[in-house]
Amino acid sequence: KNQVEQSPQSLIILEGKNCTLQCNYTVSPFSNLRWYKQDTGRGPVSLTIMTFSENTKSNGRYTATLDADTKQSSLHITASQLSDSASYICVVGDQAGTALIFGKGTTLSVSS
Amino acid sequence: NAGVTQTPKFRILKIGQSMTLQCTQDMNHNYMYWYRQDPGMGLKLIYYSVGAGITDKGEVPNGYNVSRSTTEDFPLRLELAAPSQTSVYFCASTPQGRGHEQYFGPGTRLTVT
Numbered sequence: 339k340n341q342v343e344q345s346p347q348s349l350i351i352l353e354g355k356n357c358t359l360q361c362n363y364t365v366s367p368f369s370n371l372r373w374y375k376q377d378t379g380r381g382p383v384s385l386t387i388m389t390f391s392e393n394t395k396s397n398g399r400y401t402a403t404l405d406a407d408t409k410q411s412s413l414h415i416t417a418s419q420l421s422d423s424a425s426y427i428c429v430v431g432d433q434a435g436t437a438l439i440f441g442k443g444t445t446l447s448v449s450s
Numbered sequence: 451n452a453g454v455t456q457t458p459k460f461r462i463l464k465i466g467q468s469m470t471l472q473c474t475q476d477m478n479h480n481y482m483y484w485y486r487q488d489p490g491m492g493l494k495l496i497y498y499s500v501g502a503g504i505t506d507k508g509e510v511p512n513g514y515n516v517s518r519s520t521t522e523d524f525p526l527r528l529e530l531a532a533p534s535q536t537s538v539y540f541c542a543s544t545p546q547g548r549g550h551e552q553y554f555g556p557g558t559r560l561t562v563t
Contacts, residue, residue, distance in 0.1 A: 342492065381540050381554030427492070440492030
């Protein structure tokens with residue numbers, strides 16, 4: 339069964355610190371892996387999209403990595419800001435392009 | 451561009467009532483999607499459309515209907531509301547296939563009591 343598992347479920351960090359969120363998936367074969375940021379009460383917003391041949395992609399202070407062999411991805415946030423407080427969702431697209439499988443998300447809280 | 455807009459933002463329905471969730475995008479995207487997000491769960495695809503006049507079922511279509519008469523609009527219809535349909539509903543669009551970035555609307559929070 340195609341699944342996307344994210345860890346940790348929630349995370350609290352101090353402003354200015356770095357953090358890394360994890361995503362493991364069983365979707366195979368897959369075509370792309372995305373990370374979304376979802377603020378409370380808002381729709382998800384795309385951070386990065388990586389194809390199976392890409393290892394890393396950055397978007398400002400957000401850097402996503404992908405290891406297609408181990409079926410793992412991570413999202414690293416550098417120098418966190420209060421505005422980074424949100425849910426971060428990992429999404430995997432199957433190769434046929436017929437399905438996007440969403441993880442449950444990691445809730446990040448950045449405190450001052 | 452306004453992007454993807456959804457109305458209403460909130461709605462409370464009684465069991466058995468019906469309603470239509472509206473979704474409009476002004477980016478001339480061919481593909482549009484409806485998702486539901488239950489607390490603590492990942493988004494689930496309800497229906498999608500690859501263009502005007504074409505719709506198809508997603509993972510959880512039961513209890514819902516859609517239509518796509520224009521490129522811009524993709525309304526979601528609930529005919530007989532049930533408590534299990536209490537959720538947050540998101541509409542999304544993308545210019546081409548699912549390999550491309552999806553743009554989400556702000557969501558509609560629906561409660562069925």
